[in-house]
Amino acid sequence: xxxxxxxxxxxxxxxxxxxxxxxxxxxxxxxxxxxxxxxxxxxxxxxxxxxxxxxxxxxxxxxxxxxxxxxxxxxxxxxxxxxxxxxxxxxxxxxxxxxxxxxxxxxxxxxxxxxxxxxxxxxxxxxxxxxxxxxxxxxxxxxxxxxxxxxxxxxxxxxxxxxxxxxxxxxxxxxxxxxxxxxxxxxxxxxxxxxxxxxxxxxxxxxxxxxxxxxxxxxxxxxxxxxxxxxxxxxxxxxxxxxxxxxxxxxxxxxxxxxxxxxxxxxxxxxxxxxxxxxxxxxxxxxxxxxxxxxxxxxxxxxxxxxxxxxxxxxxxxxxxxxxxxxxxxxxxxxxxxxxxxxxxxxxxxxxxxxxxxxxxxxxxxxxxxxxxxxxxxxxxxxxxxxxxxxxxxxxxxxxxxxxxxxxxxxxxxxxxxxxxxxxxxxxxxxxxxxxxxxxxxxxxxxxxxxxxxxxxxxxxxxxxxxxxxxxxxxxxxxxxxxxxxxxxxxxxxxxxxxxxxxxxxxxxxxxxxxxxxxxxxxxxxxxxxxxxxxxxxxxxxxxxxxxxxxxxxxxxxxxxxxxxxxxxxxxxxxxxxxxxxxxxxxxxxxxxxxxxxxxxxxxxxxxxxxxxxxxxxxxxxxxxxxxxxxxxxxxxxxxxxxxxxxxxxxxxxxxxxxxxxxxxxxxxxxxxxxxxxxxxxxxxxxxxxxxxxxxxxxxxxxxxxxxxxxxxxxxxxxxxxxxxxxxxxxxxxxxxxxxxxxxxxxxxxxxxxxxxxxxxxxxxxxxxxxxxxxxx
Ligand SMILES: Cc1cc2nc3c(=O)[nH]c(=O)nc-3n(C[C@H](O)[C@H](O)[C@H](O)COP(=O)(O)OP(=O)(O)OC[C@H]3O[C@@H](n4cnc5c(N)ncnc54)[C@H](O)[C@@H]3O)c2cc1C
Ligand SMILES: Cc1cc2nc3c(=O)[nH]c(=O)nc-3n(C[C@H](O)[C@H](O)[C@H](O)COP(=O)(O)O)c2cc1C
Numbered sequence: 122x123x124x125x126x127x128x129x130x131x132x133x134x135x136x137x138x139x140x141x142x143x144x145x146x147x148x149x150x151x152x153x154x155x156x157x158x159x160x161x162x163x164x165x166x167x168x169x170x171x172x173x174x175x176x177x178x179x180x181x182x183x184x185x186x187x188x189x190x191x192x193x194x195x196x197x198x199x200x201x202x203x204x205x206x207x208x209x210x211x212x213x214x215x216x217x218x219x220x221x222x223x224x225x226x227x228x229x230x231x232x233x234x235x236x237x238x239x240x241x242x243x244x245x246x247x248x249x250x251x252x253x254x255x256x257x258x259x260x261x262x263x264x265x266x267x268x269x270x271x272x273x274x275x276x277x278x279x280x281x282x283x284x285x286x287x288x289x290x291x292x293x294x295x296x297x298x299x300x301x302x303x304x305x306x307x308x309x310x311x312x313x314x315x316x317x318x319x320x321x322x323x324x325x326x327x328x329x330x331x332x333x334x335x336x337x338x339x340x341x342x343x344x345x346x347x348x349x350x351x352x353x354x355x356x357x358x359x360x361x362x363x364x365x366x367x368x369x370x371x372x373x374x375x376x377x378x379x380x381x382x383x384x385x386x387x388x389x390x391x392x393x394x395x396x397x398x399x400x401x402x403x404x405x406x407x408x409x410x411x412x413x414x415x416x417x418x419x420x421x422x423x424x425x426x427x428x429x430x431x432x433x434x435x436x437x438x439x440x441x442x443x444x445x446x447x448x449x450x451x452x453x454x455x456x457x458x459x460x461x462x463x464x465x466x467x468x469x470x471x472x473x474x475x476x477x478x479x480x481x482x483x484x485x486x487x488x489x490x491x492x493x494x495x496x497x498x499x500x501x502x503x504x505x506x507x508x509x510x511x512x513x514x515x516x517x518x519x520x521x522x523x524x525x526x527x528x529x530x531x532x533x534x535x536x537x538x539x540x541x542x543x544x545x546x547x548x549x550x551x552x553x554x555x556x557x558x559x560x561x562x563x564x565x566x567x568x569x570x571x572x573x574x575x576x577x578x579x580x581x582x583x584x585x586x587x588x589x590x591x592x593x594x595x596x597x598x599x600x601x602x603x604x605x606x607x608x609x610x611x612x613x614x615x616x617x618x619x620x621x622x623x624x625x626x627x628x629x630x631x632x633x634x635x636x637x638x639x640x641x642x643x644x645x646x647x648x649x650x651x652x653x654x655x656x657x658x659x660x661x662x663x664x665x666x667x668x669x670x671x672x673x674x675x676x677x678x679x680x681x682x683x684x685x686x687x688x689x690x691x692x693x694x695x696x697x698x699x700x701x702x703x704x705x706x707x708x709x710x711x712x713x714x715x716x717x718x719x720x721x722x723x724x725x726x727x728x729x730x731x732x733x734x735x736x737x738x739x740x741x742x743x744x745x746x747x748x749x750x751x752x753x754x755x756x757x758x759x760x761x762x763x764x765x766x767x768x769x770x771x772x773x774x775x776x777x778x779x780x781x782x783x784x785x786x787x788x789x790x791x792x793x794x795x796x797x798x799x800x801x802x803x804x805x806x807x808x809x810x811x812x813x814x815x816x817x818x819x820x821x822x823x824x825x826x827x828x829x830x831x832x833x834x835x836x837x838x839x840x841x842x843x844x845x846x847x848x849x850x851x852x853x854x855x856x857x858x859x860x861x862x863x864x865x866x867x868x869x870x871x872x873x874x875x876x877x878x879x880x881x882x883x884x885x886x887x888x889x890x891x892x893x894x895x896x897x898x
Contacts, residue, residue, distance in 0.1 A: 122147040122418060125250040127241045127263060129153030131165075132386025132403030133256030134224035138179060139411040141231040150234040150250075152241045157225060160218040161363050163286040163320075164313025166294070166397045169194075169211030175405050181230075185223045189215040191312050195293035198466040199353065201300070205466035205491065209484030212294055212397075214313035220400070242266070244382055252422060253382045254410070256403075259370050261388035271384060272375035277368040278393065279452050281334065282323040285343060285364045289357035291318045296469060297353045298454070304328030305455045308350060309395060320359060321394055322346055323451060329366070339364045369393055369448065373441060377434070378426035385410055390437050392444035395451055396473055402440055409433045442791050447473035449797065456804035460829070461499060463492040468828045474793055478514070478823035483887055492827065513856045515826035516819060520563070520833060522740035522773045522809070525686050527563035527833070528606045528860065530826055531847045534813050534837035535566035535612040535689070535744070537582060539624040544571065544584025546593035554597045557840055558605035559862055561847030564833065565607050567594070569614040569691050572669075572676035575640055576615035576697070580633065581624045585613070585676040591683050598684040606860035610687035610742070611680040613673060613731070617697025618644035618658045618706070630784070632656065645700040645707040645714070645723075651784045660709070661697075666723055669697075674730040681735065688735050690728050693746040694781035698724040702745070702763060703755045703782045717759045721766050732771040742774035742811070743767045747798035750779065750786035760798070761805045768808050774833065775802050776811045793821055800830035811835050819850035852876035 124140065126133045129151045137149050155161070169192065176183040190213040198205045228235055242262045244253040255263035264271050290312065297308040304325055312318040329335070332349075334342055343359040350359075372391045377384050386403030409432040417425035450472035457468050466488070470476055481489050497509045497518075506519045520527045540549040557565055571577045571584045584590050594611070601609045616622075621639045622630050632655060633639050642658035643665055649655045661669070677688055692698040700706040701723050707714050713723050728743065735741055747760045764775045777799035780786050788794070795814030803810040812831035816822065822834045839846055851859060852872040861869050 122252065123250045124149045124252045124254065124414075125241070125244065125247050126151040126254040126256055127244070128254075128256035128258055128261075128386070128388070129155070129221070129225070129235065129237070130256060130258055130386060130403065131220060131224065131400045132388075132407050133254060134221065134228055135179075135404045136254055136256065136385060136407035136411050137233045138182065138224060138228050138231060139408060140415060141228070141233045142179065143411065143415040145232065148234075150236060151228065152239045152247075153235065153237050154240045155237065157222075157235070157237050158218070160216075162217040162284055163317070163360075163362070164214045164216050164311065165220060165400045166212050166214040166311055166313070166319075167401050168397070169213050172213055175401065175408060178408055179227065182223055182227045185226075186215065186220065189219040189223065189314070191215065191314055193293050193311070196470065197293045197295040198462075198469050199295060199297045200462055200465050201298075203462045205462055205488070206293065207466065207470055207481070207485050207488040210294070212311070214311050214319075216313050216317065219314070251381060252414070252418060254385050255382055255388050256385040256407075257388055259372055259387040259391045261384070263382065264372075264374065264384055264388050267379050267382065270376060270379035271389075274373050274375070276371045278371060278448055279326055280323045280368070280448075281326060281329040281366045282321055282369060282394075283339070283342060283364045283366050285320045285322060285346070286360040286362065287318050287320050287354060287357050288316050288360070289318060289354050290316070297350060298458075298465075299349060299353070300458065301328065301332065301349060303331035305458055306349065307451060307454060308353070325452065325455070334366055342366065371441075371445065371448070373438075377430045378423075381422055383410065383426050383429065390441055392440050393448035393451075395447045396440070396444045398440055398444065402437060406433050406437065442789075443473045443475050446797070453801070453804070456801075457829075461495050463495040464499075464827070464829065467492050471824050471828050474791075474796075474824075477818070477820040478827060479818075479820035483884060496827065511857065514823050514854050516822040516834070516850065517854070517856050517859070518826075522687065522742075524738035525608055525740050527608055529561075529563040529847065530833050531562040531564075531822060531850070532811060532833050532835040533557045533562045533565040533840045534835035535568050535691075536837050536841065537568040537578065537625060539579055539581030539626070541581055541583040543589075544574065544577065544582065544586065545589045546583050546597060550583065550593065551597055551600070554609070555600050555604070556844040558601040558607040558609070559865070560840075560844035561851065561859070562607055562840070563847075564687070565601065565609045566612050566689065566835070567610065567685075569612050569696075570594075570676070571615065572613055572672040573615075575620065575643075576669075576672070578616040578620055578696075579622055579624050580638065582616075585611070585679050585683075586672065591679045594680070594685075595683040602684065604862060608686040610689050611683075611685040612689040612691050612744070613676050613680070614691030615669065615673075615697035616642075617695075617700045618642055618648065618650045618655065619695055621656065630655070644697060645720075646709055648706060648708065650695065661723075666713075666726070670727050670730045673727050674734050677731040677734040681739075687740045687742065688731060689742040689744060689776060690724070690731060691744050692724050693744040693776075693778045695746070695783065698727060699746055699782060702759075703749055705749055705751060705754050705783050717762045718766075720759075721763050725766055725770055728767060728770050728772065740773040741771060742776050743772050744776040744778055746779050746782055747777050747795070747802065748779045749782040750788040751783050754782060757801055757805075760802060764802050764806050764808055768806070774809045774811055775799075775806075776813070776835070777802055777831070778813055790815065792817070793825065796825055796830050799825075800828075803829060803831060809833070813837065819846075819853055822850075848872065849876070853880065855880075 294311045299306045306324040309321040339361040410429045413425045413428040644658035649657045779795045796812045799810040799812035809832040811833040813835040817839045853876045
């Protein structure tokens with residue numbers, strides 16, 4: 122085999138080294154446009170935990186690298202003249218050039234040919250190679266030349282950054298956050314060798330423009346930044362080396378190989394530097410590619426490339442997703458700038474969502490404790506709830522909405538049961554809601570309950586337009602109040618264009634099979650949910666609007682009589698009112714379409730009619746889809762404007778969901794995948810929010826609340842499998858007895874004992890699994 126590697130970065134060199142080592146008979150040539158000693162860039166940082174795992178593939182280079190590494194455990198967050206320190210993280214850093222020189226040396230020793238100052242823009246220019254590895258970095262010209270095959274998706278991060286260095290000594294990975302007259306700047310800094318540190322400096326485009334960096338070259342930029350960071354640099358200069366202002370390119374490729382060309386490292390996928398994994402990713406992919414090629418390439422290149430992709434795609438996408446979330450936080454860092462020190466530090470630590478409350482408890486209990494001191498005190502000052510002595514964790518603190526006090530922040534999300542007959546809640550509903558009330562959540566939502574028969578999604582939907590339905594709900598509400606500490610909120614909604622469909626577990630969103638059972642639909646505009654499948658709804662007339670407003674107000678009145686504590690208007694998921702809010706489903710040209718004010722007008726009229734019925738001291742919420750996951754859908758500014766308009770109309774909580782507006786949506790799933798929308802509404806508008814969506818662990822709830830992503834956290838599916846989720850979480854954290862139902866006390870006591878043992882066991886395991894910092898190298 123003859124292999125050409127284009128690009129002598131960490132990815133290309135490590136692949137060449139490992140492959141030559143495994144197959145000394147193969148000819149491997151690395152083409153690198155720079156000289157061997159070009160020192161572009163400063164340091165690279167790896168997480169200590171994974172270092173051994175991937176570098177030990179070649180013990181000789183690992184040993185050499187260990188000597189070059191600087192090690193540290195702490196992350197420092199410097200903020201408004203103060204600092205918080207979080208230990209137990211474990212990092213190793215070295216200079217990029219030291220890493221490259223060690224890898225080059227090993228390549229040479231093994232017989233890899235290194236051709237420097239050789240540019241390869243098209244593999245077609247290279248004759249006689251069986252295989253070409255395009256490891257030519259984020260701006261890969263090879264990838265771009267064959268982009269029709271690789272199908273790259275390249276998005277530029279909004280923020281501007283420059284990669285600089287400094288001689289300022291640093292004993293930890295340090296984030297310096299600096300407020301200027303034009304916005305916030307962050308310097309991500311760490312020492313990578315004696316007397317030298319990396320300083321990646323980033324800021325939003327407005328800040329960058331207003332500070333005049335657009336007109337400064339790198340040296341002038343460095344002088345200007347030295348003035349801004351004068352206090353932090355302690356008299357040390359900023360050093361430049363091709364430190365041009367750039368936007369980080371987020372690259373992902375649909376295909377990783379074409380013919381005999383395979384992409385490696387940043388060329389195929391980049392991960393934002395704020396999670397410090399680009400080099401590691403490139404080198405881990407180099408291992409997988411080398412393994413696949415040495416095992417299969419002689420028999421079949423496509424088989425080798427497929428094996429490489431199968432081994433790495435998932436891991437790369439997960440890391441990229443974490444990096445995206447972290448990158449997005451830095452784009453909006455100013456939104457957290459009103460926080461106190463320890464909350465801000467908590468947000469910085471947990472920004473990528475892979476670090477949670479529980480991880481931090483293990484890494485550095487003192488860091489969590491300092492946060493708790495500050496947080497309970499602040500919460501006491503803001504709300505009067507005093508949790509300073511008990512310290513139950515954010516999820517177990519009370520929360521008030523008008524006159525209603527919730528015992529904790531856990532919510533059972535609204536979930537249609539499709540079990541009602543003629544809209545009447547029956548024994549199924551009783552058992553379902555009763556179990557979840559006994560399970561300890563602070564607040565239960567009913568499923569979407571319909572103010573008329575035509576408002577239903579399916580024939581199994583619950584309703585509240587007649588006495589029998591009211592009596593059914595009252596029986597449930599009375600039990601919840603008598604036997605549990607939970608509050609219960611009635612969710613009212615109208616299906617609109619998504620009505621008259623089969624039950625959730627049949628063909629969801631498809632019309633009812635027996636044609637005669639279907640009913641005519643109405644919506645903001647005459648657009649079928651799925652053209653050719655769902656019926657075309659009639660555009661709602663003014664007269665129709667009046668009738669619907671009346672139905673919602675009457676259902677609210679019945680809800681009050683049934684004893685509900687709270688009322689929610691469902692304006693999400695593409696149903697009637699959501700259909701008005703989204704520009705994708707509202708094409709009206711009258712006063713109820715067009716601008717965001719127009720689109721929100723009818724939902725607000727419905728809300729106002731319900732608010733007029735619902736007593737002043739009782740809270741109301743609105744569920745919104747904060748994103749349609751489709752081009753041309755609702756945007757963040759619209760959502761903030763809508764949330765503010767509902768708040769002005771008397772809404773106390775924005776229940777932030779997403780999607781289901783259009784059938785061809787492309788959601789980006791992942792744990793807590795919608796929480797960013799709740800966080801945006803919370804931080805931009807200051808309104809109370811509820812987050813929902815793939816939240817499954819108590820640690821995530823604590824994290825979301827601690828980081829002010831939301832005030833309440835709703836779990837849907839997790840509550841379907843475990844009504845006692847909250848009770849289990851109490852046991853896990855050893856939170857003192859709270860409203861236990863007497864017949865269940867023996868079981869709960871046992872759960873607490875077992876959880877304490879399990880927690881101790883896991884903590885011990887994790888402690889043992891954590892590598893000791895290798896301070897001597
Ligand atoms: C500001 C910043 C900070 C970073 N910090 C870290 C960090 O702390 N830790 C970390 O792990 N990662 C970090 N990274 C990411 C890291 O630099 C990359 O992810 C990593 O270097 C990728 O390795 P690679 O081999 O794929 O590509 P690269 O390192 O980019 O190497 C590509 C090589 O190809 C060469 N080349 C390009 N085109 C051609 C051509 N046509 N012909 C010949 N040669 C060519 C280039 O000269 C280069 O040497 C950071 C990135 C940035 C932008
Ligand atoms: C079976 C089922 C029924 C649902 N019905 C409703 C509903 O009636 N009203 C509503 O607003 N959301 C409804 N949802 C959405 C959930 O409230 C929640 O937003 C969603 O499931 C994401 O949260 P999860 O990942 O915790 O399940 C339903 C979800 C499921 C799984």
